[in-house]
Amino acid sequence: MTTRYTKDHEYIRVEGDVGTVGITDYAQNALGDVVFVELPDLGKKLTKGGEAAVVESVKAASEVYAPVSGEVVAVNDKLPDSPGAVNEDPAGQGWFLKIKLANKSELEGLMSEAEYADYLKSIS
Amino acid sequence: MASAETGETLLETPLAAWHVAQGAKMVPFAGYNMPVQYPLGIMGEHNWTRESAGLFDVSHMGQCFLIPEDGRYETAAAALEKLVPADVLSLKPGQQRYSQFLNVEGGILDDLMITRLGFSGHEHWIYLVVNAGCKVEDYRHLAAQLPKGVTLKIADNLALLALQGPKAVEAIAAHAPNLAELKFMTSTDLEIAGLWCHVSRTGYTGEDGVEISVKSEDVEKLANLLTGDPRIKPIGLGARDSLRLEAGLCLYGHDIDTTTSPVEADLRWSIQKRRREEGGFPGAERIQRELKEGPSRLRVGIQPEGRQPAREGTEIFAAGRKVGVITSGGFGPTAQGPVAMGYVETTFAKPETPVTLLVRGKELPARVVTMPFAPHRYFR
Numbered sequence A: 001m002t003t004r005y006t007k008d009h010e011y012i013r014v015e016g017d018v019g020t021v022g023i024t025d026y027a028q029n030a031l032g033d034v035v036f037v038e039l040p041d042l043g044k045k046l047t048k049g050g051e052a053a054v055v056e057s058v059k060a061a062s063e064v065y066a067p068v069s070g071e072v073v074a075v076n077d078k079l080p081d082s083p084g085a086v087n088e089d090p091a092g093q094g095w096f097l098k099i100k101l102a103n104k105s106e107l108e109g110l111m112s113e114a115e116y117a118d119y120l121k122s123i124s
Numbered sequence B: 001m002a003s004a005e006t007g008e009t010l011l012e013t014p015l016a017a018w019h020v021a022q023g024a025k026m027v028p029f030a031g032y033n034m035p036v037q038y039p040l041g042i043m044g045e046h047n048w049t050r051e052s053a054g055l056f057d058v059s060h061m062g063q064c065f066l067i068p069e070d071g072r073y074e075t076a077a078a079a080l081e082k083l084v085p086a087d088v089l090s091l092k093p094g095q096q097r098y099s100q101f102l103n104v105e106g107g108i109l110d111d112l113m114i115t116r117l118g119f120s121g122h123e124h125w126i127y128l129v130v131n132a133g134c135k136v137e138d139y140r141h142l143a144a145q146l147p148k149g150v151t152l153k154i155a156d157n158l159a160l161l162a163l164q165g166p167k168a169v170e171a172i173a174a175h176a177p178n179l180a181e182l183k184f185m186t187s188t189d190l191e192i193a194g195l196w197c198h199v200s201r202t203g204y205t206g207e208d209g210v211e212i213s214v215k216s217e218d219v220e221k222l223a224n225l226l227t228g229d230p231r232i233k234p235i236g237l238g239a240r241d242s243l244r245l246e247a248g249l250c251l252y253g254h255d256i257d258t259t260t261s262p263v264e265a266d267l268r269w270s271i272q273k274r275r276r277e278e279g280g281f282p283g284a285e286r287i288q289r290e291l292k293e294g295p296s297r298l299r300v301g302i303q304p305e306g307r308q309p310a311r312e313g314t315e316i317f318a319a320g321r322k323v324g325v326i327t328s329g330g331f332g333p334t335a336q337g338p339v340a341m342g343y344v345e346t347t348f349a350k351p352e353t354p355v356t357l358l359v360r361g362k363e364l365p366a367r368v369v370t371m372p373f374a375p376h377r378y379f380r
Helices: A025-031 A104-109 A113-123 B002-006 B016-021 B042-051 B073-081 B132-145 B168-173 B177-181 B216-227 B237-246 B273-278 B284-293
Strands: A002-005 A010-015 A018-023 A034-038 A051-057 A061-065 A070-075 A097-101 B025-029 B032-037 B053-057 B062-068 B096-102 B108-116 B126-130 B150-154 B158-164 B187-192 B195-200 B209-215 B232-234 B297-304 B315-318 B321-332 B337-345 B354-359 B362-369
Touching: A002 A113, A010 A104, A018 A025, A051 A097, A097 A104, B016 B025, B016 B032, B016 B216, B032 B042, B032 B237, B042 B053, B042 B237, B053 B168, B053 B216, B062 B073, B062 B132, B073 B108, B073 B126, B073 B150, B108 B132, B126 B132, B132 B150, B158 B168, B158 B216, B168 B177, B168 B209, B177 B187, B195 B216, B209 B216, B216 B232, B237 B321, B237 B337, B297 B321, B297 B354, B315 B337, B321 B354
Parallel strands: B053 B232
Antiparallel strands: A002 A010, A010 A018, A018 A097, A034 A051, A051 A061, A070 A097, B025 B032, B053 B158, B062 B126, B062 B150, B096 B108, B108 B126, B158 B209, B187 B195, B195 B209, B297 B337, B297 B362, B315 B321, B315 B354, B321 B337, B354 B362
16 A cells, blocks of 8 residues: 655555545645535546545635546545545545546656655745 | 745734734735634634634724814814715714725725724814725825815824624723723723723624724733633634625625625615715715615625535526626635625525526525624624
């Protein structure tokens, strides 16, 4: 199991050829209290860098981008009714969707946990 | 930061360092470096204000005085009535009114609070509080329009705090017992912990509370005194926005601007009877016509169904066509759902009219509702 990160602060936790996508703790903290989440339909084909979901805080709406290309094979059904999970447990209960990876080599362009930590330092 | 990119220098209120010390996240707003939230977060700050008391630094707003040289209040009031549609002449010492500076087309240049000072020896003075983003233009407008004999005195040596919430007055009355009986939209001058303060029973959250004008050099001491009370926490601009939106109050530059008239903005209550009849303010022709015949569009509350917020700029549809636009929208923590306001053609302004919002290409059902979304709790 490996976790990779994007510069837009999404994570993808990969097990086999399926990756669980969510936003990082940094992202949830920057957004503030999440009040609404819009998830894609099951079976939707996502393109790396394209819109995968929408997350809205009290302040503003933001897009969640697909870290890799692939098909949506699961969404977190509990999230629309309890969007606060994104703030409370972004890496766990606050996951958004699972993608069946179309091309595992796309992961190589994403950051490792250590690289993401350095990236956060560089932008703060 | 945006300021660094544009090369603009942000102004600071006398409490800027204090906000940072409280853990505030600072953002540029109306040319000022302001706290958008503290560690409690927007939702927590909003709810704290509704349940207890919140302290807001609104020192970025413009404070000024109009002083008639002849010492007669009527001279200053008559001069101001040439610029605003409120009845200023009838204000009693200490009394306050909400109004708008109008352009010749009856559009709103800014909205403001007008107070006749109640302080002995100053009862002929008028005290104005205007929006931060408009204040430079407002002062230019006043300087150009005021007649000889009425002086504009810009009070840039004053800070302004708002203390809002059901426990605001009981908390501040511990230091100034007289404030407990001060009525909504009236003001008084007194000392709090030895500091001179001008206190108005007003605010912009829909809650009971006060606004306190205090010398810039004293404001940190006052802020520390107030936040030393466990009932009071500092609140940022984020919660100020969700609080005023739930209260159905306009934000200048969003819900009102130079194209909207006070009648369209559903602010006709702020134009008193004598002014409606007599006119004598900029744009009176349009405003009197709209009062008589009804405006072509009206600001209304919009309640989206479900949980999805509809933000500013969202188009409003009814009867198969666009009939309006959302001017403020977001999530109301007290309403526990999305809340919005905007303008619709008057035909569709009746409460409970079903409308459709277009949010990111999807149709979102909504309905026109009566504001506020959270009941006003003023001390009348």
